Amino acid sequence: xxxxxxxxxxxxxxxxxxxxxxxxxxxxxxxxxxxxxxxxxxxxxxxxxxxxxxxxxxxxxxxxxxxxxxxxxxxxxxxxxxxxxxxxxxxxxxxxxxxxxxxxxxxxxxxxxxxxxxxxxxxxxxxxxxxxxxxxxxxxxxxxxxxxxxxxxxxxxxxxxxxxxxxxxxxxxxxxxxxxxxxxxxxxxxxxxxxxxxxxxxxxxxxxxxxxxxxxxxxxxxxxxxxxxxxxxxxxxxxxxxxxxxxxxxxxxxxxxxxxxxxxxxxxxxxxxxxxxxxxxxxxxxxxxxxxxxxxxxxxxxxxxxxxxxxxxxxxxxxxxxxxxxxxxxxxxxxxxxxxxxxxxxxxxxxxxxxxxxxxxxxxxxxxxxxxxxxxxxxxxxxxxxxxxxxxxxxxxxxxxxxxxxxxxxxxxxxxxxxxxxxxxxxxxxxxxxxxxxxxx
Amino acid sequence: xxxxxxxxxxxxxxxxxxxxxxxxxxxxxxxxxxxxxxxxxxxxxxxxxxxxxxxxxxxxxxxxxxxxxxxxxxxxxxxxxxxxxxxxxxxxxxxxxxxxxxxxxxxxxxxxxxxxxxxxxxxxxxxxxxxxxxxxxxxxxxxxxxxxxxxxxxxxxxxxxxxxxxxxxxxxxxxxxxxxxxxxxxxxxxxxxxxxxxxxxxxxxxxxxxxxxxxxxxxxxxxxxxxxxxxxxxxxxxxxxxxxx
Numbered sequence: 001x002x003x004x005x006x007x008x009x010x011x012x013x014x015x016x017x018x019x020x021x022x023x024x025x026x027x028x029x030x031x032x033x034x035x036x037x038x039x040x041x042x043x044x045x046x047x048x049x050x051x052x053x054x055x056x057x058x059x060x061x062x063x064x065x066x067x068x069x070x071x072x073x074x075x076x077x078x079x080x081x082x083x084x085x086x087x088x089x090x091x092x093x094x095x096x097x098x099x100x101x102x103x104x105x106x107x108x109x110x111x112x113x114x115x116x117x118x119x120x121x122x123x124x125x126x127x128x129x130x131x132x133x134x135x136x137x138x139x140x141x142x143x144x145x146x147x148x149x150x151x152x153x154x155x156x157x158x159x160x161x162x163x164x165x166x167x168x169x170x171x172x173x174x175x176x177x178x179x180x181x182x183x184x185x186x187x188x189x190x191x192x193x194x195x196x197x198x199x200x201x202x203x204x205x206x207x208x209x210x211x212x213x214x215x216x217x218x219x220x221x222x223x224x225x226x227x228x229x230x231x232x233x234x235x236x237x238x239x240x241x242x243x244x245x246x247x248x249x250x251x252x253x254x255x256x257x258x259x260x261x262x263x264x265x266x267x268x269x270x271x272x273x274x275x276x277x278x279x280x281x282x283x284x285x286x287x288x289x290x291x292x293x294x295x296x297x298x299x300x301x302x303x304x305x306x307x308x309x310x311x312x313x314x315x316x317x318x319x320x321x322x323x324x325x326x327x328x329x330x331x332x333x334x335x336x337x338x339x340x341x342x343x344x345x346x347x348x349x350x351x352x353x354x355x356x357x358x359x360x361x362x363x364x365x366x367x368x369x370x371x372x373x374x375x376x377x378x379x380x381x382x383x384x385x386x387x388x389x390x391x392x393x394x395x396x397x398x399x400x401x402x403x404x405x406x407x408x409x410x411x412x413x414x415x416x417x418x419x420x421x422x423x424x425x426x427x428x429x430x431x432x433x434x435x436x437x438x439x440x441x
Numbered sequence: 442x443x444x445x446x447x448x449x450x451x452x453x454x455x456x457x458x459x460x461x462x463x464x465x466x467x468x469x470x471x472x473x474x475x476x477x478x479x480x481x482x483x484x485x486x487x488x489x490x491x492x493x494x495x496x497x498x499x500x501x502x503x504x505x506x507x508x509x510x511x512x513x514x515x516x517x518x519x520x521x522x523x524x525x526x527x528x529x530x531x532x533x534x535x536x537x538x539x540x541x542x543x544x545x546x547x548x549x550x551x552x553x554x555x556x557x558x559x560x561x562x563x564x565x566x567x568x569x570x571x572x573x574x575x576x577x578x579x580x581x582x583x584x585x586x587x588x589x590x591x592x593x594x595x596x597x598x599x600x601x602x603x604x605x606x607x608x609x610x611x612x613x614x615x616x617x618x619x620x621x622x623x624x625x626x627x628x629x630x631x632x633x634x635x636x637x638x639x640x641x642x643x644x645x646x647x648x649x650x651x652x653x654x655x656x657x658x659x660x661x662x663x664x665x666x667x668x669x670x671x672x673x674x675x676x677x678x679x680x681x682x683x684x685x686x
Contacts, residue, residue: 069526097542104539112643114622221640231651234626234642237543239550241636244655251648 003089006215014216018204023213025051026301030207030253035261037155037268041283043182044160048152051210052142055149057156058135061163063174066122066129074121075131078106080138080149087141087211105146105235106136109191109224110153113232117186123165123172130162132185143210146222150193155265158187159272191232192261193224194254198240205246207253221247223254227262447606447618455617456485460606463613463661464574466668468581470589470676478590482582485615486572491582493590495562510554512561515544517579519568540576547580547600547629547638553593562592573616574602580629580639581669588673596631598638599665603628603658605650610657624650628658632666635659 014024021029033051040046044059067075080103082090090096110116121130134156136149161182164175197209197217206213209220219240224232231251236242275282329337448454458464464485473479478493499506506512517540518532532541548564564586566579580600587594603626604611604618611618619625624646629639646654 100535100538101542104535107535108643113645225648226645229648230645231624231642231648232645234640236637236640237546239546239638241550241631241634241638242640243636244652244659247637247640247655248652251651255648 001084001088001091003087006212010212011216014212015199018199018206018213021204023206023210025210027208029205030257032208032257032261033210035151035264037151037265038284039159039268039272039282044156046152046156046159047139047284048148048155050144050148050151050208052140053144053148054139055145055152056137056139057149057152058137059156059160060133060135061160062131062133063123063128064131065127066125071126072122072129073118074129076111076116076118077131077133078103078110078136078153079134080106080136082138082141082145085140086138090138090141101237102146102149105193105222105224105233106149106153108233108235109150109193110134110157113189113191113224113226115154115187115189115191115226115232116157117188120186124167128172132157132160132162141211143212143214144195144208146193147195147208150191150224151261151265154187154190154192155268157185158190158265158269160185189226189228189230190262190265191224191226192258193222193233194257196221196223196250196253198238198242202240202242202246205250207257221250223251225251225254225258227259229255447604447611447621447623448609452609454606454611456615460609460611461657461660463601463664464615466665468585468669468672470585470672471680476586476590478586478588478592480582480585480589482578482585484574484578484581484613486570487574487578488568488570489575489578489582490567490569491579491586492565492567493563493583493586493592494565495590496557496560496592497562499559499561506559506561509558511552511557511559513545513549513552513554513564514561515541515548515564515566515583517541517544517566517568517576519571519575523568523571540579543576543639543641544580544583547598548583548587550638551584551594551596551598551631552587553595556593562587571616573614573619576600576627577602577613577629581665585669585672589676596633597666597669598629599632599662599669600627600629600639601658601661601665602626603654603661605646605654608650610650610654612657612661624654626654626658628655628662630659630662632663 017024023029025033027033034049036049038047038049045057047054047056064075066073080099082096082099082102084090084092116132121132123129134153136153138145138149161177161184163177164180164183166173166175195208197206197213198204198219198221199206199217201218206217209217214220217238219236219238221242222233222235222237224234226232231254234247234251272282329339331337446455448460452459454460456464464487466482466484468480468482470478470480472481472490473492476492476494479491481488481490483489496511499512516532517537519528519537521528521531530537532538544564544566548562552562554562564583566583568575568579577600580598584594584598588597601612602614602619604614605624614625622644624642624644626646627639627641628637630637
């Protein structure tokens, strides 16, 4: 399915708001959305919500022969998938540019930064090593997929426990979780990605862009850092021209944000650990009654209405009163009135076009008559009463009985009166028509 | 496994260069007669070839044509014989796909695409021998090729890689230096304005060191720009001499 394009006025509105340093959800330029981390029942499964963006991460492991050029290291495999449930624009099976970009970023952030000790994953050198597979699924796309995915990835890796293994000579024994407690992976540090969106050729900068902001941005800069202030990866994309100072400033902002997020992650992991140890309930099922995962809760935003009345009154008193619209019907021939003037007919002397014009004028006057306010006049009251007795014939076809409109020549037929409902007509126009009718007869 | 010394005690690198020294650069423009523009560059042992076709009519789907500017279509591939071990896939894997996207992004920003609406410019980069700084050599070759094709650009796009050995930033990393696993920064710069068209960093680098490494990469790009400029002017002299006065 094709994604809905962004309308020009929405784009302009967003850019103007950003110029005034305002964001749609009320955040400041450097504010992150709320990060919520929930764990599943199994080790290594978690869901991270960054605002409304949701990513599910799952870690699994397998014993495989190692790569020939690295016989003593385990294998890491990362995979990010953009599920069609995340956004209408995502299609299954199609390798889009975005997917390639995101996958490469996740790989660079987690693999090249050596956050996981691969040597510890070796069981028998040259024969058996652990292959750790991290699968990330995007469940809802509301902007800034890479940040949510990197948080989900590192949290899942920290949460994961692999089965314990013992080697006696040539024999390798893999213990089931019931026999021996599973062992966590050895993780040196936690790299977190922070995204910066640039607008107006780099003049304005926003942290954690939402989906709308991403659509109007010029370019994106992603910096991945850990809490020791080591940059794990930087990637600029989107064709913006950066200046060195901007990059340095962004790296300083990243350090602050990463510290906050790492603290949050630590707390979440500790909480989960505590709940499991105490034998409490854990897993996604537990969060259903709390409406954490399956419900899409709208948080009501508090609106300050303290001095709305005063403000409104001020605006009203200052504004000019609306000008009254006077409907002045123009008489063409008896039975025809026109309110408002159309443009000169530029089609030439064609009978058909004049007929069509006549029909259009008719409908125009009828519509105008419908909308006009009723005006009390004494003269018309008697005439109205007499007309009420006559049956109203509604003709479906607009074409029949249409006469060429020639002023002062042919009397208009009574088509006008048949289509008008008595209650809605303008008495003024009505009177004029009635008078014309009388004049004709 | 002890990492090999990147910088010896006297301050020389493994191949005898100083920390801020670039490898020897040899470049030729107008290598192919068929293509609109072509260039070949050698940076040390890294050899890259770039070919440019365009601006021409949109091939394939007309619907992808942009109404106000040209579309830049890039392809990046490493020859199967280019690396130490024979590569099974010259292109099509994620890494080369990402590099092709980055190439497109870099050149879309540098080429004046507004001058050729509804048309397409193709840039094909082939790495014949990969010895470190492959992507940078590709970008430099592509710059020369685009100039050879006569497509107007804002400025040269010069790319260079930089790394860190202890506290000293190194410019223009070779393959053994990259294999050590230290931080590697790839920078594509428009030298006149100092604007960064592409910035990519892999492996860990402390935030305090970022500025030094960025500066080293920037200097290297400017030095590269001087060399490329000389090559272009030489070529121009050649061509005008051939055409006659």
